[in-house]
Structure formats: C-alpha cells, structure tokens
Amino acid sequence: MSGRAMSVAMRELLARTWPVAMLVVAMCSIQSGASIAKSLFPVIGATGTTSIRLILAALLLLIVMRPWRQPLSRRAWKSTLIYGVALGIMNLLFYQALQTVPLGIAVALEFTGPLAVAMLSSRRWLDLVWVALAMLGLSCLLLLGDDRSGPVDPYGAACALGAGVCWALYILFGQKAGAINGAQSATLGVTIAAVVIAPVGLLDVGTAMFAPEVLPYALAVAVLSTALPYTLEMIAMPRLPTQTFGTLMSLEPAVGALSGLLFLGQLLSTLQWLAIGLVITASIGTTLTIRRRDTFETPVPD
Numbered sequence: 001m002s003g004r005a006m007s008v009a010m011r012e013l014l015a016r017t018w019p020v021a022m023l024v025v026a027m028c029s030i031q032s033g034a035s036i037a038k039s040l041f042p043v044i045g046a047t048g049t050t051s052i053r054l055i056l057a058a059l060l061l062l063i064v065m066r067p068w069r070q071p072l073s074r075r076a077w078k079s080t081l082i083y084g085v086a087l088g089i090m091n092l093l094f095y096q097a098l099q100t101v102p103l104g105i106a107v108a109l110e111f112t113g114p115l116a117v118a119m120l121s122s123r124r125w126l127d128l129v130w131v132a133l134a135m136l137g138l139s140c141l142l143l144l145g146d147d148r149s150g151p152v153d154p155y156g157a158a159c160a161l162g163a164g165v166c167w168a169l170y171i172l173f174g175q176k177a178g179a180i181n182g183a184q185s186a187t188l189g190v191t192i193a194a195v196v197i198a199p200v201g202l203l204d205v206g207t208a209m210f211a212p213e214v215l216p217y218a219l220a221v222a223v224l225s226t227a228l229p230y231t232l233e234m235i236a237m238p239r240l241p242t243q244t245f246g247t248l249m250s251l252e253p254a255v256g257a258l259s260g261l262l263f264l265g266q267l268l269s270t271l272q273w274l275a276i277g278l279v280i281t282a283s284i285g286t287t288l289t290i291r292r293r294d295t296f297e298t299p300v301p302d
Helices: 003-065 074-098 103-110 112-120 125-144 154-181 184-210 215-239 242-248 251-264 270-288
Strands: none
Touching: 003 074, 003 103, 003 184, 003 215, 003 242, 003 251, 074 103, 074 154, 074 184, 103 112, 103 154, 103 251, 112 125, 112 154, 125 270, 154 184, 154 215, 184 215, 251 270
C-alpha cells in the first residue's frame, strides 16, 4: 500500500472512530456524575439535584460557548426547543428513578428509548442483528433484577421508562439541532432545560439547593453529567447514523453498572455481567459495520 493510500485509510479510520470515542467519554462522565448526584438526594431530593445541576451547567456552557455569537434560524430553534425540553424532563425522571432503582437497572430501562430509535431507523438486516443482541442483553438484565432488593420498584421503573421516551426525542431532535448549529445547540438545549426544570426544584426544596455545602457537589455533577457529555454528544451525533448512535448507546447499562459498583457498591451477579457482555458485543458490532454513506449530511442553515 502506498503512503498516500495509507494516509487516506488513516483519515477514514479516524473519521469513523473519533465520534465513537467522544460518545464513550460522554457515557462514562454521565454515569460517574449520576453516582455523585445520589449523595445529594438526602439533602435536596431528586428535583433539587436536577435543577441545580442544570442551572450550573447552563451557566458554565453560556460562559464558555457564548452561543449568541451564532444566531439560530427559525428551523433550528424548533429542533433545539424540543431537544432542550426533552433533555430537562429526561434528567428529572431519571433522577426520580434513581431514588428507588439501582443505577445499572435504571439505565437499562431508560435505554429502551434509544434502542427503539435504533430499531425504527434500521435499513439493513445486519443492523437488526446487533439491535436484537443488545435487546437480549437488556432483557436478561431486567429479568434477573437484583435478588437482594427484590422486584424493581414500579414507580422508579415507570420514571426510567419515561426518561427513555425523552431520550429518544433527545436523539432525534438533538441530531437535527446539532447538524445545523453544532456544539452550540448543547448550550442552548441545556439552558432551555434549566428554564423548564428550575421552577420545579424551587417549588420543591426552595433555596436549599443553593446552600454552600451543596454547591461543590452540584458543580461536579453539572460538569460530569451535563456540560461535558452533552457537548461531546452534540458534536458526535451529526457524524453518526441514527441507528449506529442508538445502538452504541447500549454501552450505557454497562457503564452504569460499573459506576454503581465503583461508587455505590452495587454488586451484580455473573449472569448479569454476561448480559452486559451481550450489550457490549452489539455495540462493537454496530461500530465495526458503520457505512460512511449512512451518516447524516449536514443541512444547509436557512
């Protein structure tokens, strides 16, 4: 192979893998932040934790990204608005679920949203194979549950599933917003989410979420669970096909389970780890079979 051909091959490989690497970093960051967020629940509850996280994350992103330098078109505002509202409700419902459901199981339930996106947008039989493998792993995780804590709490499970619906909307409209306005859409989306959810937290816990002892932990959660991962995801989403993005996110239950083990001491059985292995296999499979012509073409802004 000539030097020029090798150079082209390396660029092709880099173009294919760096958006995937961004998603992996984003997932690890989100789940680590969720583990820290649980420590705030006894103090300001799930609603207060969600609100202060989004408020701080929005302030950080507004300062760093300064989105007003690039005005949005009317078409971009519609996608960005839906993306932001879905993001806010998704965070609130997921934290509600974490009050009664282990982190790994909550993430698995929430993952039904992006899994549905991957299934509905598949165009080849091979994509369906990877989705089916991921579904098998997720089904095993849910059916096995946690023997020590008994059945999954119905309210927590319902909140996690509702977060999954919002996650699906986040993917669909986040891709549209990101394709038009790039990483700036993450800043606007998080700001919209903060505006929507902050009143809920204020009504529930009042100014307690601004207490000095709360802010350092809340800031860590804001960076790990919102500012950093959502910016990375917004950069990566327009560069991946919908079904590939959705199936790649099947790593979330595995990352959630590992975070639960490392930060919260939530142990899983051997069979549960095997189920997570199925999910990881599906993620690797869909990554290796990406076709360049499947990726989104960036729309021309109005």
